Amino acid sequence: MRRLRSKTTSSDLNRIASLRSPTPSTAPFSMAVELPPDVLYYIFVLAQAGVSDPRHLSTTVSHVCQLWRAVAVRASILWTTVTFDSDRSRFNDEALFLERSREASLEIEITGQPFDTPGTSTTRLRAILALIRPHS
Numbered sequence: 001m002r003r004l005r006s007k008t009t010s011s012d013l014n015r016i017a018s019l020r021s022p023t024p025s026t027a028p029f030s031m032a033v034e035l036p037p038d039v040l041y042y043i044f045v046l047a048q049a050g051v052s053d054p055r056h057l058s059t060t061v062s063h064v065c066q067l068w069r070a071v072a073v074r075a076s077i078l079w080t081t082v083t084f085d086s087d088r089s090r091f092n093d094e095a096l097f098l099e100r101s102r103e104a105s106l107e108i109e110i111t112g113q114p115f116d117t118p119g120t121s122t123t124r125l126r127a128i129l130a131l132i133r134p135h136s
Contacts, residue, residue, distance in 0.1 A: 012075050016041050040071045054081045076102040084128045086112030
């Protein structure tokens, strides 16, 4: 199990505090959707500590409903694991994770082929470093 990140930032909590819970519903699945935003935040952080791929969790919870998306997008700690595949030429998803991670510490992994192919690999490495540099 991944170690729980103890840094739940106060700025995350301030962003989440501005959200409002939806009005109660009688639908059977609605209990999870009606949780207060700060409770959802802590559930997401705890869930992230227990999964093997935290990137999948952050993306998944941000697609459940409007409230979950709003909480997930404001919870910078959910977006701090960023994996770059050096075989790809575009890094749109990675750039989004970096943007949403805000000031939180990052865990960065670069996968794919070694950077030994002249030209293309150097260009891709420079693109990756250009995205990461503002967060250092």
